Amino acid sequence: MGLVAVFIFKDSIFQKNSKAGVIKSLAILPFENLFNDSTLAYLTDGMPENLINRFSALEGIKVFARSATFGLADSNRTVQNLRKILNADMVLTGQLQKKGEGYFLNCELVDTENQNLIWGNKYELGTTDISRIEDSIITSLLNPLKISLISKSKIDQQNKPVNPLAYAEYLKGRYMSYGSTAEESEKAL
Secondary structure (H helix, E strand, C coil): HHHHHHHHHHHHHCCCCCCCHHHCCCEEECCCCCCCCCHHHHHHHHHHHHHHHHHHHCCCEEEHHHHCCCCHHHHHHHHHHHHHHHHCCCEEEEEEECCCCECCCCCEEEEECCCCEEEEEEECHHHHHHHHHHHHHHHCCCCCCCHHHHHHHHHHHCCCCCCCHHHHHHHHHHHCCCCCCCCHHHHCC
């Protein structure tokens, strides 16, 4: 009896007004670099790109490709515009800033229909915490995005231990690989 009440409670909290509570699509934006710190560019693009890749492996939710969300002009990256342009149900945003030797990341999941905040969290991290923070974001979004337990097992399979410093270097190299010059591409390797 208690289990049934939990499912009814969960469905009533996260139910959307239309579409019978089904969240069909998610747009993940590049994280905002609050102080335009060029040393953070690999994180502001790399972490959201990894989240796009990992969420797209799950069943029951359409995740917009990097090219669909990262290519939008800053003026089009509002919740209202993403609903109009992409027909996205939810938008994940983040703001990153460096403080001393660490970083602060603030993430929000917003319902595009009514612009309500569905989920939000603040993280304090160092370069050795990047993979752990990505795992935490994904795990935290399972309920609000109504991702099934079957998909949760796929997430658990994705959460393999990684060398944190190697992962940070990988993100830097991948970021530089998007460079527009041969020198930037060579440096990425």
